[in-house]
Amino acid sequence: xxxxxxxxxxxxxxxxxWLRSIPFVLSASLHGxxxxxxxxxxxxxxxxxxxxxxxxPDEKVFKxxxxxxxxxxxxxxxxxxxxxxxxxxxxxxxxxxxxxYSFTGGMADFNYLHTNCFEVTVxxxxxxxxxxxxxxxxxxxxxxxxxxxxxxxxxxxxxxxxDKFGNPIKNARISVRGIQHDVTTGN
Numbered sequence: 001x002x003x004x005x006x007x008x009x010x011x012x013x014x015x016x017x018w019l020r021s022i023p024f025v026l027s028a029s030l031h032g033x034x035x036x037x038x039x040x041x042x043x044x045x046x047x048x049x050x051x052x053x054x055x056x057p058d059e060k061v062f063k064x065x066x067x068x069x070x071x072x073x074x075x076x077x078x079x080x081x082x083x084x085x086x087x088x089x090x091x092x093x094x095x096x097x098x099x100x101y102s103f104t105g106g107m108a109d110f111n112y113l114h115t116n117c118f119e120v121t122v123x124x125x126x127x128x129x130x131x132x133x134x135x136x137x138x139x140x141x142x143x144x145x146x147x148x149x150x151x152x153x154x155x156x157x158x159x160x161x162x163d164k165f166g167n168p169i170k171n172a173r174i175s176v177r178g179i180q181h182d183v184t185t186g187n
Contacts, residue, residue: 015107016110016114019110019111019114019115019117020114020115022186023115023116023185023186024111024115024116024117025116025117025118025153026065026117026118026119026149026150026152026153027107027111027117027118027119028069028119028120028121028122028146028149029106029107029108029119029120029121029122030121030122030124030142031121031122031123031124032123032124032125032126032127032128032129032130033123033125033126033127033128034084034085034123034126035073035075035076035083035084035085035088035093035123035124035125035126036070036076036085036088036093036094036095036100036123037066037067037069037070037076037093037094037095037120037121037122037123038066038094038095038096038097038100038108038120038121038123039062039063039065039066039094039095039096039097039108039120039121040056040062040096040097040106040108040109040112040119041054041055041056041096041097041098041109041112042097042098042102042103042106042108042109042121043097043098043102043103043104043105043106043109044098044102045098049102050101050102051098051099051100051101051102052098052099052102053096053098053099054096054097054098054099054102055096056112056181057179057180057181058112058118058179058181061118061156062118062120063094064152064155065118065120065149065152066094066120067092067093067094068148068149068151068152069120069122069145069146069148069149070092070093070094070145071092071093071148072144072145072147072148072149073093073141073142073144073145074141074144075141076088076093076145077093084125084126085123085126097109097121106121107119108120108121112181116183116184116186120149122142122145124138124141124142125138125141157174160185161174161185168185169185170185170186171184171185172184172185
Protein backbone atom coordinates (compact mmCIF):
# COMPACT_ATOMS: atom_id res chain seq x y z
CA UNK A 1 0.00 0.00 0.00
CA UNK A 2 2.83 2.40 0.80
CA UNK A 3 6.01 2.81 -1.21
CA UNK A 4 9.32 1.52 0.19
CA UNK A 5 10.85 4.22 2.36
CA UNK A 6 7.45 5.88 2.85
CA UNK A 7 7.35 7.22 6.40
CA UNK A 8 4.10 6.69 8.29
CA UNK A 9 3.45 9.19 11.07
CA UNK A 10 2.89 7.72 14.56
CA UNK A 11 -0.67 9.06 14.70
CA UNK A 12 -1.41 7.44 11.33
CA UNK A 13 -0.06 4.12 12.61
CA UNK A 14 -2.30 4.47 15.68
CA UNK A 15 -5.39 5.07 13.51
CA UNK A 16 -4.49 2.11 11.30
CA UNK A 17 -4.17 -0.13 14.38
CA TRP A 18 -7.48 1.20 15.74
CA LEU A 19 -9.26 0.52 12.42
CA ARG A 20 -8.00 -3.05 12.42
CA SER A 21 -9.08 -3.65 16.02
CA ILE A 22 -12.70 -2.46 15.72
CA PRO A 23 -14.93 -3.69 12.89
CA PHE A 24 -15.94 -0.30 11.47
CA VAL A 25 -17.97 -0.53 8.26
CA LEU A 26 -18.44 3.12 7.27
CA SER A 27 -16.41 6.30 7.64
CA ALA A 28 -15.83 9.67 6.04
CA SER A 29 -12.82 11.93 5.89
CA LEU A 30 -13.66 15.64 5.94
CA HIS A 31 -11.49 18.07 3.97
CA GLY A 32 -11.77 21.67 2.84
CA UNK A 33 -11.05 23.36 -0.47
CA UNK A 34 -13.85 22.16 -2.75
CA UNK A 35 -17.43 20.92 -2.71
CA UNK A 36 -17.47 17.30 -3.86
CA UNK A 37 -17.56 13.76 -2.46
CA UNK A 38 -14.84 11.39 -3.67
CA UNK A 39 -14.62 7.65 -3.32
CA UNK A 40 -11.90 5.00 -3.80
CA UNK A 41 -9.64 4.34 -5.34
CA UNK A 42 -7.77 7.58 -4.75
CA UNK A 43 -4.57 6.13 -6.17
CA UNK A 44 -4.58 5.41 -9.89
CA UNK A 45 -4.11 1.80 -10.93
CA UNK A 46 -1.42 3.13 -13.25
CA UNK A 47 0.87 5.41 -11.17
CA UNK A 48 2.06 7.33 -14.23
CA UNK A 49 -1.51 8.10 -15.26
CA UNK A 50 -3.09 11.19 -13.70
CA UNK A 51 -6.85 11.67 -13.57
CA UNK A 52 -7.53 8.03 -14.40
CA UNK A 53 -10.82 6.44 -13.34
CA UNK A 54 -9.79 3.68 -10.90
CA UNK A 55 -12.86 1.87 -9.56
CA UNK A 56 -12.89 -0.67 -6.75
CA PRO A 57 -14.79 -3.93 -7.16
CA ASP A 58 -17.48 -2.20 -5.03
CA GLU A 59 -17.87 0.77 -7.40
CA LYS A 60 -21.69 0.69 -7.24
CA VAL A 61 -21.70 0.74 -3.44
CA PHE A 62 -19.23 3.62 -3.27
CA LYS A 63 -21.22 5.64 -5.79
CA UNK A 64 -24.37 5.04 -3.72
CA UNK A 65 -22.60 6.15 -0.53
CA UNK A 66 -21.10 9.26 -2.13
CA UNK A 67 -24.45 10.13 -3.72
CA UNK A 68 -26.24 9.75 -0.36
CA UNK A 69 -24.01 12.50 1.01
CA UNK A 70 -23.99 14.73 -2.06
CA UNK A 71 -27.76 14.61 -2.61
CA UNK A 72 -28.43 15.63 1.00
CA UNK A 73 -25.97 18.56 0.92
CA UNK A 74 -27.75 21.82 0.03
CA UNK A 75 -24.85 23.29 -1.95
CA UNK A 76 -23.37 20.14 -3.53
CA UNK A 77 -26.86 19.23 -4.79
CA UNK A 78 -27.37 22.76 -6.17
CA UNK A 79 -27.36 22.45 -9.98
CA UNK A 80 -25.54 25.77 -10.52
CA UNK A 81 -22.22 25.42 -12.29
CA UNK A 82 -21.30 29.01 -11.32
CA UNK A 83 -20.21 28.14 -7.78
CA UNK A 84 -17.43 26.36 -5.95
CA UNK A 85 -17.78 22.71 -6.90
CA UNK A 86 -19.79 23.65 -9.98
CA UNK A 87 -17.48 21.67 -12.21
CA UNK A 88 -18.80 18.49 -10.50
CA UNK A 89 -22.50 19.27 -11.13
CA UNK A 90 -22.72 17.07 -14.23
CA UNK A 91 -21.31 14.21 -12.13
CA UNK A 92 -23.89 14.67 -9.37
CA UNK A 93 -21.33 16.16 -6.97
CA UNK A 94 -19.29 12.95 -6.75
CA UNK A 95 -16.16 11.60 -8.45
CA UNK A 96 -13.79 8.68 -8.25
CA UNK A 97 -10.81 10.02 -6.31
CA UNK A 98 -8.10 9.01 -8.78
CA UNK A 99 -10.11 10.45 -11.63
CA UNK A 100 -10.00 13.84 -9.90
CA TYR A 101 -6.35 13.53 -8.85
CA SER A 102 -4.31 10.50 -7.90
CA PHE A 103 -2.41 10.23 -4.62
CA THR A 104 -0.98 7.40 -2.57
CA GLY A 105 -1.46 6.70 1.12
CA GLY A 106 -5.07 7.84 1.51
CA MET A 107 -7.23 6.49 4.33
CA ALA A 108 -10.13 5.59 2.04
CA ASP A 109 -7.92 3.25 0.02
CA PHE A 110 -6.31 1.85 3.18
CA ASN A 111 -9.71 1.17 4.75
CA TYR A 112 -11.01 -0.57 1.65
CA LEU A 113 -7.92 -2.70 1.15
CA HIS A 114 -7.10 -3.58 4.76
CA THR A 115 -10.33 -3.37 6.78
CA ASN A 116 -14.08 -3.86 6.29
CA CYS A 117 -14.62 -0.10 6.32
CA PHE A 118 -15.93 1.81 3.30
CA GLU A 119 -14.80 5.44 3.41
CA VAL A 120 -15.54 8.45 1.24
CA THR A 121 -13.78 11.79 1.31
CA VAL A 122 -16.01 14.82 1.69
CA UNK A 123 -14.72 18.19 0.58
CA UNK A 124 -16.95 20.25 2.89
CA UNK A 125 -16.38 23.77 1.64
CA UNK A 126 -14.64 26.05 -0.80
CA UNK A 127 -12.02 27.32 1.62
CA UNK A 128 -9.07 25.05 2.35
CA UNK A 129 -8.64 26.73 5.73
CA UNK A 130 -11.98 28.36 6.63
CA UNK A 131 -12.13 31.18 9.12
CA UNK A 132 -13.64 30.46 12.52
CA UNK A 133 -16.75 32.50 11.71
CA UNK A 134 -17.38 30.30 8.64
CA UNK A 135 -17.44 27.04 10.62
CA UNK A 136 -21.03 27.46 11.84
CA UNK A 137 -22.32 27.75 8.26
CA UNK A 138 -20.17 24.84 7.08
CA UNK A 139 -21.49 22.70 9.94
CA UNK A 140 -25.11 23.46 9.04
CA UNK A 141 -24.50 22.81 5.34
CA UNK A 142 -23.03 19.40 6.17
CA UNK A 143 -25.06 18.25 9.20
CA UNK A 144 -28.01 16.74 7.29
CA UNK A 145 -25.70 15.17 4.71
CA UNK A 146 -23.59 13.60 7.46
CA UNK A 147 -26.69 12.16 9.13
CA UNK A 148 -27.98 10.84 5.80
CA UNK A 149 -24.59 9.26 5.13
CA UNK A 150 -24.46 7.67 8.59
CA UNK A 151 -27.85 6.06 7.97
CA UNK A 152 -26.31 4.21 5.02
CA UNK A 153 -24.67 1.88 7.55
CA UNK A 154 -28.03 0.05 7.60
CA UNK A 155 -27.88 -0.79 3.87
CA UNK A 156 -26.65 -4.14 2.63
CA UNK A 157 -26.25 -7.47 4.31
CA UNK A 158 -25.74 -7.68 8.04
CA UNK A 159 -25.98 -10.38 10.63
CA UNK A 160 -23.98 -12.89 12.62
CA UNK A 161 -21.99 -15.74 11.11
CA UNK A 162 -22.17 -18.63 13.54
CA ASP A 163 -21.30 -22.29 13.79
CA LYS A 164 -23.94 -25.02 14.13
CA PHE A 165 -24.09 -24.36 17.90
CA GLY A 166 -24.82 -20.65 17.46
CA ASN A 167 -21.34 -19.47 18.44
CA PRO A 168 -20.09 -16.48 16.44
CA ILE A 169 -17.23 -17.23 14.05
CA LYS A 170 -14.39 -14.73 14.21
CA ASN A 171 -12.66 -13.78 10.95
CA ALA A 172 -15.06 -15.73 8.72
CA ARG A 173 -14.62 -14.64 5.10
CA ILE A 174 -17.74 -13.39 3.35
CA SER A 175 -17.75 -13.37 -0.44
CA VAL A 176 -20.33 -11.94 -2.81
CA ARG A 177 -20.49 -13.53 -6.24
CA GLY A 178 -19.31 -11.09 -8.89
CA ILE A 179 -17.43 -8.80 -6.47
CA GLN A 180 -13.75 -9.55 -6.03
CA HIS A 181 -13.50 -8.09 -2.54
CA ASP A 182 -14.20 -10.18 0.54
CA VAL A 183 -14.93 -8.92 4.04
CA THR A 184 -14.43 -10.75 7.32
CA THR A 185 -16.50 -11.01 10.46
CA GLY A 186 -15.45 -9.15 13.60
CA ASN A 187 -14.66 -10.45 17.05
